Amino acid sequence: MSTGTILDRICDDKRKEVALHKSQRPIQELLRRAKDQAPPRGFAAALDRKVAEIGIGLIAEIKKASPSAGLIRPTFEPGQLARAYARAGAACLSVLTNKFFQGTDAHLGEARSAVELPVIRKDFVVDPYQIVESRALGADCVLLIVAALSDDELANMEDIALGYGMDVLVEVHDEAELERALKLKSPLIGVNNRNLKIMKTDLGTTERLAPLIPADRQLVCESGIDSPSDIKRMIAAGAKRFLIGESLMKRPDVEMATKILLAGAKG
Numbered sequence: 001m002s003t004g005t006i007l008d009r010i011c012d013d014k015r016k017e018v019a020l021h022k023s024q025r026p027i028q029e030l031l032r033r034a035k036d037q038a039p040p041r042g043f044a045a046a047l048d049r050k051v052a053e054i055g056i057g058l059i060a061e062i063k064k065a066s067p068s069a070g071l072i073r074p075t076f077e078p079g080q081l082a083r084a085y086a087r088a089g090a091a092c093l094s095v096l097t098n099k100f101f102q103g104t105d106a107h108l109g110e111a112r113s114a115v116e117l118p119v120i121r122k123d124f125v126v127d128p129y130q131i132v133e134s135r136a137l138g139a140d141c142v143l144l145i146v147a148a149l150s151d152d153e154l155a156n157m158e159d160i161a162l163g164y165g166m167d168v169l170v171e172v173h174d175e176a177e178l179e180r181a182l183k184l185k186s187p188l189i190g191v192n193n194r195n196l197k198i199m200k201t202d203l204g205t206t207e208r209l210a211p212l213i214p215a216d217r218q219l220v221c222e223s224g225i226d227s228p229s230d231i232k233r234m235i236a237a238g239a240k241r242f243l244i245g246e247s248l249m250k251r252p253d254v255e256m257a258t259k260i261l262l263a264g265a266k267g
């Protein structure tokens with residue numbers, strides 16, 4: 001049972017949901033649908049291209065609400081938001097499909113079919129079934145949260161994702177989790193500035209962990225970036241790749257807000 005943190009609560013709920021999905025949609029059906037999908041769009045490669053082109057690779061997040069912020073964006077149309085982010089110069093999209101964030105599986109397809117950008121399915125993966133499900137939904141990348149999984153689970157789910165040609169973003173929040181992440185194959189290491197157990201954000205997390213990430217891995221600085229000065233601070237810490245949601249989603253004009261943030265990163 002749950003030890004009471006928000007992460008535990010969401011993961012416990014996920015396990016129940018996955019059990020239900022398994023009974024409704026047998027794995028054979030998902031395997032078939034995953035195989036029928038067009039190949040994944042290269043997620044890490046798109047980040048690299050933007051870093052080479054404009055110095056910064058942005059994963060722009062489509063998120064209606066969150067446990068920490070409540071309702072962020074009352075009028076919410078994933079396709080429109082995806083196009084706004086693409087026009088503003090994002091490298092990739094992140095789409096929340098989790099109900100605690102008022103996300104649905106359909107949001108992923110709506111966003112992805114509106115643009116050519118690669119998309120990460122942002123959810124709480126607790127079972128290999130969800131990796132196949134993510135590919136069946138069209139996801140190009142999946143998130144694996146180290147705090148929520150054992151070493152064996154991480155390695156197994158990473159292998160399944162890589163087998164589909166998807167990228168994997170491995171998320172950590174402290175030194176011990178980083179050490180476990182570095183045993184995996186994926187080069188994309190997400191440092192979440194938000195502690196998912198208490199939902200508090202501290203940009204000092206990236207400053208602490210960035211120097212510990214080897215040169216053959218890529219740091220993705222996640223959460224809590226609210227202004228051009230925050231981006232500058234994170235660039236000074238060594239970040240070139242960013243995952244940003246709330247500060248863009250809460251602005252009525254998402255395209256303008258994204259352009260301002262990206263321009264501010266340069267100046």
Ligand SMILES: O=P(O)(O)OC[C@@H](O)[C@@H](O)c1c[nH]c2ccccc12
Pocket residue numbers: 061063122123124145171192222223224225243244245246247
């Ligand atoms: O909205 P923010 O503070 O810019 O953060 C985006 C993203 O990093 C955050 O949504 C996130 C990072 N890791 C997660 C894991 C699950 C759910 C959500 C997340």
